[in-house]
Amino acid sequence: MALAISTTALAQEKTGAKAGFTLKPGTVRIILMRPAISVGSQSTGGMREPNADWTNQAIENLTAALKRTQGKLGNEVALYDEGVSGEGALTSQYANLFGAVSNSVIEYQFFAGNRLPTKKRSKEFDWGVGPGLSQLKSLEGADYALFIHTRDDYGSTGRKMLQIVGLLAGVGVTSGIHQGDAGLVDLKTGELVWLNADRAMGGDVRTPEGAEKRVAQLLEGFPGKPVDPAAPGAKK
Amino acid sequence: MKKITALIAVTSILSCEPALAGNSLVSPTAQTGIAKSSLSATPDGEWNRLGRRDGKFVELWTKDGDSLNKVSFFGGVPVGEALFKEVDKKNRPLPKVSDGMLITDIPTLLESSYRIQFDVRTMTIESQEPATLGGHPGLRFAYTFVSGNDEVERKGEAFGAVVKGKLYLVSYEAPSIYFFDKDLPAFRHLASTLKM
């Protein structure tokens, strides 16, 4: 699901975490579920052009950056491998379910005006996909599953020009889409112990430095992660 | 600009809900006038009542958000009316409550409405048995379905009855994985307290 938004109107970066949850370095194994990474460009007219080269670069860079980041904590990150388990369809169902959960978090917790009263009490972050995930053979031996979605459509030069001209004319034009969700699920309990859902992300994921920055943003507030020294131009 | 975005194939979809201040707390006390009807119920825990109206006769409750768990109250849909506000009355009209419909017609009405309105592609009615709804003879039925919107498989359980020519229906729906079982006891308790 993609949002074409004017940056003022709707949700900015938002993070939620299970109260009191911490992660000790070097103690857990995390499986990075098949990340949904998509990079394209947005033409002047707003049409999306998927770009294989950019997406492949992004997958490579983001995956490497993820490994490096987790490597700093001393925790092991392995890529999801269906192998011969035949669990592709079930994993797909869990990925769809995670999507429904994170959309619910955004719609009914992160949006101030639309909060569910039962979830309004401060510090409460009570979301999950259930303990069934722990039964998957393809996830055996792991403690957490990390779900990542990123979607980047770079505004073309024409689009950026249009944005500037549009501002002058009083016509709202968005340029580019840069969004991401990162969610950590405890495989024993299925609890979503941490979610970062950002609809206005930075970092050019086609480059190693940009991917590094994006991963830093995606994993900002990640439980137990030591605070990084701010990278140049890092988004807060 | 609006005209352009309507005509050009923009692949981004504006799906943000406007910031409604309409979601209210349902406390574990007697709730009356549900769905602006004679329905009342007493939950054993807290729920949230959604400000969003899916139709003249519908009220929605949820714990975690309607895509994760949803109790729908249909309060006395009269003959000739559909369950929901139609999205495209001209080309995709919904089936209507019909005169003299039997209790076993209720699941079919729901299924047909879901296939048309919510792009449900597969739906199975798993069981049907007589039950009372607010003291009136009706039907209890269970079902499974998948919508093309998010492809998440969901289960449902519902109680329905036709009283004085109007359809009353209370359903609970949630993803098959984890969510359905989670709040089923709360729904069943709620259903047991329903009055009309």
Added chain:
Amino acid sequence: MRKRLLAAVALVAATAGVKAADLLPPFTVGYEPTNVDERGLWMDSDNRERQIRDSKLTVHDEELNRYLTGVLCRTVGAERCRGVRIYVMQVPAFNASMSPNGMMEVWTGLLLRVQSEAELATILGHEFAHFELRHSLDGFKQQRRSTNAGAWLAVLGGLSNTNTSGLQLSVIASSFKYNRDQEQAADLLGFRYLAAAGYPTSAAPDVWRHVMAEQDATAVGHGRRPKPEYQDGFFNTHPASARRAIYLEAESKKIGDTGKDDGAARLRAAIAPHLPEWLDAQVKLNDFGGTEYILEQLAGNGWSGDLLYARGELYRLRGNPRDLATSIDFYKGAIAAGYRQPQVQRNLGMALLRSGRPADGKSALGEYLRLLPGANDAKAIQALMAN
């Protein structure tokens, strides 16, 4: 684009008397995308293929897939069909498409609507033609050019306070017209496959006649007048069905191949295991006119039990008093035609009860329970009988 179209038509006409193998353009095996745009679309398609493979809404039926692949291979030839993967998607509407990476999607609603193997071959061939002509990419590029211009116009309009709406529409119109030409090119190349494969080419115009007739029937069923003409609508990305039927009819007459086997029986046999489910999904769409039309077409070779049962359901679900009486006749007709599923007794019983015939109704319901004692709605049916 017109020149290319005329050339294609001329080519078809000129080759009418030539050997089948000479009818088709040479095909480059193992096409790989080269430039950045093409790889983008291929990659998108790969992700989609994985999603489709794992989706709950994909029909996994090896035999059905074997049949469809067989029809495709007969239509476009073994060289072309090698490596193509066909997926059947659970969607109750008429559509099929092909991705640049060789993946074809066919909707269940299409399999319900084609009247013969030749009509199915028309569609599969048409979609393969888009693939062979690499239209996905071309259309994409052209749309991009048009939408850029359209967006600029809107902004310029805003700046100068001018109404640019007329300009906007013409720019957008040219973008859509390009797609219509592509559809026509695919129609004509697909037609050549059909002829080369030995299918009766009358199937090609027939497909579009059915589409129009169903649309008309749907409109009438909803109390609207059918469209008086099927002109190329402004935003119509497919050549109007009528125009399609006309030019394909003309091509078919040139070939003059009436009397060939259209494989209707083979198609019916292939979809028979799924027919009840797909009819049920169609009936529940509350499209009385369109569904009636589909049933009448399927009954061209006689009203089978499945079709009569579905017709009974259609009338019963519309549920006017006369409809209930009609549905009773259809259910009885289904039983007489050999329909053996217990549910016919159940739904017949319900129609009888609602028609003020409680004794007959209870008798039918009782028969249902006798045939299916473990029915998952047995208790509910017993409650109906107890009233």
